[in-house]
Amino acid sequence: xxxxxxITAEKLTKKFGAFTAVDSISFEVKKGExxxxxxxxxxxxxxxxxxxxxxxxxxxxxxxxAGFDVYKQTEQIKRRIGYMSQKFSLYExxxxxxxxxxxxxxxxxxxxxxxEKSSQLIRQLQLQGQEKKLVRSLPLGWKQKLAFSIAIxxxxxIVFLDEPTGGVDPITRREFWTLIYEASSRxxxxxxxxxxxxxxxxxxxxxxxxxxxxxxxxxxxxxMVNYAAQSMDGVFLKLARKAVRTAD
Amino acid sequence: xxxxFIFIKKECLHIWRDGRxxxxxxxxxxxxxxxxxFALTNEVKNCKIAVFDQSKDMATMAITSEIAxxxxxxLMNNVYSYQEIESSFRQGKIRIAVVFPNGFRNDxxxxxxxxxxxxxxxxxxxxANLLINYATAIINDYQQMLNNSxxxxxxxxxxxxxxxxxxxxxxxxxxxxxxxxxxMLVCTMMTSIAIVREKEMGTMEVILVSxxxxxxxxxxxxxxxxIVSILNIASILFLSVxxxxxxxxxxxxxxxxxxxxxxxxxxxxxILISNTAKTQxxxxxxxxxxxxxxxxxxxxxxxxxxxMPYPLQIISNIVxxxxxxIIVKEIMIKGLxxxxxxxxxxxxxxxxxxxxxxxxxxxKIRLE
Amino acid sequence: xxxxxxxxxxxxxxxxKNRIDALKSISFxxxxxxxxxxxxxxxxxxxxxxxILTTLLLADSGRASIEGYDVVKNYKKIRKLVxxxxxxxxxxxxxxxxxxxxxxxxxxxxxxxxxxxLVKEIYQQIEPFKTRRAGQLSGGxxxxxxxxxxxxxxxxVLFLDEPTTGVDAVSRKEFWEMLxxxxxxxxxxxxxxxxxxxxxxxDRVALIQKGEILSINKPGGIIAGFKKSLWAAKATxxxxxxxxxxxxxxxxxxxxxxxxxxxxxxxxxxxxSILQQIISNGKYTGVExxxxxxxxxxxxMALMKE
Numbered sequence: 001x002x003x004x005x006x007i008t009a010e011k012l013t014k015k016f017g018a019f020t021a022v023d024s025i026s027f028e029v030k031k032g033e034x035x036x037x038x039x040x041x042x043x044x045x046x047x048x049x050x051x052x053x054x055x056x057x058x059x060x061x062x063x064x065x066a067g068f069d070v071y072k073q074t075e076q077i078k079r080r081i082g083y084m085s086q087k088f089s090l091y092e093x094x095x096x097x098x099x100x101x102x103x104x105x106x107x108x109x110x111x112x113x114x115x116e117k118s119s120q121l122i123r124q125l126q127l128q129g130q131e132k133k134l135v136r137s138l139p140l141g142w143k144q145k146l147a148f149s150i151a152i153x154x155x156x157x158i159v160f161l162d163e164p165t166g167g168v169d170p171i172t173r174r175e176f177w178t179l180i181y182e183a184s185s186r187x188x189x190x191x192x193x194x195x196x197x198x199x200x201x202x203x204x205x206x207x208x209x210x211x212x213x214x215x216x217x218x219x220x221x222x223x224m225v226n227y228a229a230q231s232m233d234g235v236f237l238k239l240a241r242k243a244v245r246t247a248d
Numbered sequence: 249x250x251x252x253f254i255f256i257k258k259e260c261l262h263i264w265r266d267g268r269x270x271x272x273x274x275x276x277x278x279x280x281x282x283x284x285x286f287a288l289t290n291e292v293k294n295c296k297i298a299v300f301d302q303s304k305d306m307a308t309m310a311i312t313s314e315i316a317x318x319x320x321x322x323l324m325n326n327v328y329s330y331q332e333i334e335s336s337f338r339q340g341k342i343r344i345a346v347v348f349p350n351g352f353r354n355d356x357x358x359x360x361x362x363x364x365x366x367x368x369x370x371x372x373x374x375x376a377n378l379l380i381n382y383a384t385a386i387i388n389d390y391q392q393m394l395n396n397s398x399x400x401x402x403x404x405x406x407x408x409x410x411x412x413x414x415x416x417x418x419x420x421x422x423x424x425x426x427x428x429x430x431x432m433l434v435c436t437m438m439t440s441i442a443i444v445r446e447k448e449m450g451t452m453e454v455i456l457v458s459x460x461x462x463x464x465x466x467x468x469x470x471x472x473x474x475i476v477s478i479l480n481i482a483s484i485l486f487l488s489v490x491x492x493x494x495x496x497x498x499x500x501x502x503x504x505x506x507x508x509x510x511x512x513x514x515x516x517x518x519i520l521i522s523n524t525a526k527t528q529x530x531x532x533x534x535x536x537x538x539x540x541x542x543x544x545x546x547x548x549x550x551x552x553x554x555x556m557p558y559p560l561q562i563i564s565n566i567v568x569x570x571x572x573x574i575i576v577k578e579i580m581i582k583g584l585x586x587x588x589x590x591x592x593x594x595x596x597x598x599x600x601x602x603x604x605x606x607x608x609x610x611x612k613i614r615l616e
Numbered sequence: 617x618x619x620x621x622x623x624x625x626x627x628x629x630x631x632x633k634n635r636i637d638a639l640k641s642i643s644f645x646x647x648x649x650x651x652x653x654x655x656x657x658x659x660x661x662x663x664x665x666x667x668i669l670t671t672l673l674l675a676d677s678g679r680a681s682i683e684g685y686d687v688v689k690n691y692k693k694i695r696k697l698v699x700x701x702x703x704x705x706x707x708x709x710x711x712x713x714x715x716x717x718x719x720x721x722x723x724x725x726x727x728x729x730x731x732x733x734l735v736k737e738i739y740q741q742i743e744p745f746k747t748r749r750a751g752q753l754s755g756g757x758x759x760x761x762x763x764x765x766x767x768x769x770x771x772x773v774l775f776l777d778e779p780t781t782g783v784d785a786v787s788r789k790e791f792w793e794m795l796x797x798x799x800x801x802x803x804x805x806x807x808x809x810x811x812x813x814x815x816x817x818x819d820r821v822a823l824i825q826k827g828e829i830l831s832i833n834k835p836g837g838i839i840a841g842f843k844k845s846l847w848a849a850k851a852t853x854x855x856x857x858x859x860x861x862x863x864x865x866x867x868x869x870x871x872x873x874x875x876x877x878x879x880x881x882x883x884x885x886x887x888x889s890i891l892q893q894i895i896s897n898g899k900y901t902g903v904e905x906x907x908x909x910x911x912x913x914x915x916x917m918a919l920m921k922e
Binding site for chain 3: 265453
């Protein structure tokens with residue numbers, strides 16, 4: 001059974017003046033897939049993600065997200081996706097519950113839905129008793145898990161994660177990835193960028209960007225065979241050494 | 249020593265390469281001097297006046313034309329009734345009105361007694377008083393002129409000499425005050441940001457873990473701004489003389505030296521703030537708020553200190569700009585020498601040393 | 617010969633009404649010429665410890681000495697002989713590469729020429745950009761410049777706080793290679809990092825979590841200290857597999873580790889059969905099961921839970 005594509009990109013390009021940040025990339029992401037987007041800073045990952053989120057209009061090429069065109073239907077796209085990044089955080093001076101209410105409200109959920117979803121979320125994250133605590137007082141790992149859960153509170157078709165697991169301890173990181181697995185099993189497509197090469201191995205498929213172009217796109221196991229590397233780290237090193245563009 | 253000089257060199261490079269801030273630092277004083285110099289004045293000029301002339305004779309015409317010619321007044325159309333006067337006041341069209349009764353000249357010549365009514369808008373009592381005074385002066389002049397042809401018994405002739413500022417130009421009072429204000433503001437802000445910026449950027453950590461002594465760090469951060477301040481002093485003086493028309497009667501070098509001393513005091517204040525402020529925003533905010541208002545109020549150029557309640561007079565003594573304002577007036581306007589200002593100079597020197605001393609003492613050698 | 621001695625250092629921060637125990641009785645020693653790694657995630661206390669050892673913070677209790685000098689009493693001496701590279705590199709963004717290096721050399725009363733041999737290999741890689749402003753360098757180049765600035769005065773001890781965070785993978789690898797070469801100079805190096813795989817590149821490591829040291833040893837020693845048996849399992853249906861394995865009472869932990877799940881058991885001897893049982897109970901494809909050697913991360917996680 002062919003799973004439907006939720007993201008399609010064809011020769012997608014973004015130029016800033018004379019500088020080509022994203023150079024004619026083409027790929028497809030299937031529903032429920034965990035799709036990893038790797039690359040050094042400056043390789044074009046963030047720019048590509050922005051175009052798919054409807055935050056930046058491409059210079060040329062085509063792309064659709066959840067069936068909507070990235071040029072003309074950005075508002076519809078934004079309604080059907082979730083987003084979380086390391087930089088985007090919850091409001092530190094609001095409580096757990098207030099944050100959930102706020103974002104659920106922004107995503108357009110009805111009051112009943114908000115109540116239902118909040119209690120579900122709190123149970124799932126085992127935050128019972130902590131609803132009234134300020135987010136600021138939560139450990140980093142909890143914040144991340146909470147942020148992710150809120151990003152998908154409206155059951156989006158796709159959730160975009162921009163470097164979501166910086167700095168936390170290994171157990172929390174894995175608990176976070178368990179949440180991602182769970183979301184994927186529910187049919188939510190996960191599009192994630194990461195620096196941690198071992199996290200690339202959690203993905204169903206991985207795409208590696210170098211200097212704005214896609215240098216590799218395959219299942220991790222195949223990549224490791226093709227590049228004769230023991231781990232994704234090794235694959236990435238072999239590809240990244242070819243990079244001309246110095247990152248910042 | 250080389251350590252010290254390279255730190256100064258680094259600070260100079262920072263200042264030079266931060267084009268935006270540098271422009272503000274140099275242009276702000278210029279803009280402020282021009283703005284305040286021209287805008288701030290307690291003179292009243294071109295005030296709208298209305299004349300209700302019920303007589304329309306030679307005397308009233310003469311007085312009216314004197315009023316029209318005066319730079320204090322700007323004559324509106326004549327009015328023809330008290331109601332018109334009242335409505336003009338209410339609409340804010342005039343600030344003062346002159347009413348001549350019927351047969352003014354006749355009364356004056358035949359009964360030696362004539363009356364003029366002056367009506368002023370006293371919702372601003374200070375201005376109202378001034379306007380009444382100006383108007384009365386004009387009327388007295390006319391009276392004087394009439395009397396010159398007669399000999400009156402018991403005349404006391406008052407001869408008035410306005411020393412240092414014969415034309416009673418407001419600028420002579422305001423420019424020294426604005427100089428104090430502007431220099432204080434800019435200097436305090438500059439240094440307060442300088443140290444905090446290192447803390448914010450994270451480089452403070454690294455230079456603390458080095459042989460550099462705190463007082464060298466502080467001095468090295470102050471000296472480049474002293475140089476920028478000299479530029480500002482020069483531009484302020486230039487503008488004062490050639491644009492605002494305030495001459496420098498006294499020794500120019502002495503004035504510059506005292507100005508440099510004052511900037512040193514202000515820079516030290518800035519360092520004090522930067523020791524406690526955690527972010528650049530707080531530093532800037534503190535230096536603006538805690539120095540702008542007190543300087544404005546307590547330096548004495550807007551409101552005479554002698555008129556303030558005693559406790560506030562005492563407070564004004566710790567505001568450095570008060571002393572600098574006195575020094576500038578003595579040198580610039582009165583043309584006096586060091587002998588007249590040595591006390592104020594000493595006070596400023598002491599303030600600078602105390603401030604620097606406290607800053608160095610309080611300088612955090614650790615991060616907590 | 618011990619260069620750095622840390623004894624029962626404790627540090628608590630009071631933020632508004634909360635007390636945060638950043639360091640709970642930390643003790644360890646670093647020898648001359650050793651590359652000692654402090655491995656732990658954000659918030660584990662690495663930066664606080666570094667700041668205490670470089671005399672920037674006062675510990676609440678405990679003692680520490682660098683090259684025989686106490687960090688509290690002789691802080692001035694320590695500040696003259698330590699090379700410190702704090703997190704985020706702390707370079708002057710609007711000064712050029714060359715100007716930064718000159719500055720840091722001068723404030724230590726030396727010049728670039730005097731100790732150039734120490735930084736030559738590193739600096740040569742960024743020398744073509746010596747007039748470029750530090751703010752315009754890439755992460756890897758900033759890292760090299762910051763290291764050069766920390767070394768240029770020939771420090772007796774080097775403190776590097778998370779030097780590889782936020783830097784691309786290639787530069788990270790090169791950086792560790794540079795550190796290995798520095799060892800030959802005999803300078804002891806204390807490095808902190810959140811990346812567990814970098815532990816293998818140190819002579820000895822201390823695993824730190826929530827202000828406590830979980831273990832101090834050579835990397836090989838830490839792995840040898842992992843007493844449990846560790847198995848790896850994979851299938852196309854990773855999520856379902858993980859859930860099934862976790863439900864098994866004899867399983868102690870099952871964590872995703874990329875291509876494979878890593879599983880620890882409460883008892884030994886029956887691991888394979890248990891896993892095979894789970895596989896046959898469900899519908900899995902592409903299955904692989906085998907025992908594996910633990911890596912530092914497995915050890916860290918096991919120690920965390922103790």
